[in-house]
Amino acid sequence: MRAYFMDDIPGDQRLPHDSGRETSEDALRSIGVLHWHIPIDGAGAYKDEVLKVAKEREYKNHDVIVINKESLGDEFESKIKNFYHEHMHEDEEIRYILEGSGYFDVREHATESWIRCHMSAGDLLVLPAGIYHRFSLDMTNRVRTMRLFKDEPKWIAHNRGKETDANPFRTQYVKTIEVQ
Structure with a gap:
């Protein structure tokens, strides 16, 4: 995974928007974002490593989703734009x-x-509850991703706004990172 600050230049969300200013894994950890690189291997040993992380974080379920033009059909462009709205989750x-x-x-x-x-393939990312984020494909326009869940998935995206800023999960997140 490569992490960097985005530029403020308007344009297709799938472009790199690279400001040229890198950021470190330590900086990501300071805002609660965790990353592992677990290479995909033909023998499937990566599954054991992913499940080890899942067990440590008390995740019990997972699924696999495919996001590309073929899987989303006519809804592809609207779905991609929807993923890109700034939001947070309570999980x-x-x-x-x-x-x-x-x-x-x-x-x-x-x-x-x-x-x-x-x-890209082999990257595992954990975003803490309460962090504002968004997702976009890059110009390859395809991704196959394993999603992990503590129990059953609760995919409620709370779009950024005054009400969401006051959400208890958001306020707890802010308190946690301000203490560091």
Whole structure:
């Protein structure tokens, strides 16, 4: 995974929007974002490593989704735009990229800057509950991803706004990173 601050130049969300300013895994950890690289191997040993992380974080279920033009059909463009709305969840979001690539953008709370995490096969990312983020495919326009869940998936996206800023999960997240 490569992480960097985004530029502020308008344009297709699937373009790199690279400001040229890298960010470190330590900086990501300081805002609660965790990353592992677990290479995909033909023998399937990667599954044991992913499940080890899942067990440590008390995740019990998972599924695999495919996001591309073929799987989404006529809804492809609207779905991609919808994923790109800034939002937060009341649960951790954990994703493991099996094939393809895409971007998870996370807000750095102190500066309000976007940090872009370009992920590809073998990257596993954990976003804490309450962090503002969004997702976009890159120009490959395809990704196959394992989603992990503590119990049953609760895919409620709380779009950014005054009400969401006051959400208890958001306020707890902000308190946690401000203490560090």
